[in-house]
Amino acid sequence: MKAKQRERARELRKNGFSLREIVVTTGFAKGSVSNWIRDIALTDKQVARLKSNQDKGRARAANHPNSPKQVWGNIRKQIMESSEKEIPEVCSDLLLKAIGSSLYWVEGYKAAVNVVSFSNSDPKMIALMMKFFRDICKVPNGKF
Template sequence: MPNTQRAPHDYEALRHHALTLRRAGLSRRHIRDRLSLPLTDAALTSLLEGEPPPDWTRRPNAKDDLRAKARELRKQGRTYNEIVAELGVAKSSVSLWVRDLPKPKRSREAMHRMSEARWAPYREARDRTIEETKAEAFNEIGKLSDRELFLIGVGLYWAEGSKSKPHCRRERVVFINSDPGMVKTYLAWLALLGVERERLRFAVMIHESADVAAAERYWADLAGTDLANMCKTTLKKHNPKTVRKNVGEGYRGCLVIKVLQSADLYRRIEGWWSGIVTGPSEPTATGASGMV
């Protein structure tokens, strides 16, 4: 029997000595005692590298198959949480099994999927709250009276319609908008005012890179007029340097609605708006209820 109480003086001799003890069936603690050196766990692991532990040191219930699977998943780039979810083991076990492996680098697509999975429940809850709030607000409106539609139309036109300027007097009623709801409300307002359909002229204004024909059909149907009666479409030149967000099938440009012989109507709109903004500014108790 070799004298195992004397420690070798160089690394190779020390490693040979440690491996001999390991192959003889000694545990790590026994090997450290035999070498009689203050070795750290890392130093002893280095000496025993490549030499498997003896069978008797293995725990009877050790999850070797799960450990091997965990290491394989880690090499595939999976996170601790993903490995835990797939194998159904404790995170501490996964950390013990794979902590010597390099941390996986995540691609942009993988990080996006992780972010989506993490925030999806919050977005769903937010979307439900948004829809519930909109539905509650929708029910608060109810059926509009003629006077309510009249006042809404005045404000709508003054916000989105053309206006005469002191330096350029143009008393014409021209309304341009891309929102279908705004357009339908404006047309309902004109009908309330008694503006004849024969006095209305419609035209589309859209970028030349869009589906012009489809947009013309869409606006003609919404305005309730024949496509042949639409005025010439105004095409906006496409600028490749400009990154537009209003693209795709949902982009239909704007609808221009002109009222012929509308100087008197325009003057009335100016007067109506002046009456609204210079009238009482404090709402009554009845009018303010439920509108916050």
């Protein structure tokens, strides 16, 4: 019985089946199948098919609603929406000074003398820093 199972698994592998496909098709134990087929080399075409299936599976998993990427994306979106409601459009000078100083400390370029530089890809953050430079630091518009 075991010899027939082994030969069936080996035949499927020679036809380019993946370990998982063999296990699902035959119902044999994964560990046994792995031991039986480990010495069988696949053709380049078979390897390409398995790689393609693997890539398709990764893409499907990444777009699944419960994938970590999707879950954290939803959490970030909720935080952004709630913070936009909670943080007033016009904030006090003290709060703007604290936020602007912190952002410059984190995102600002401090190596050059007599130069202030801020880099970030978020347009809202750049707008906030420009407000900080104008209102708190009293930088004229011509300097931007």
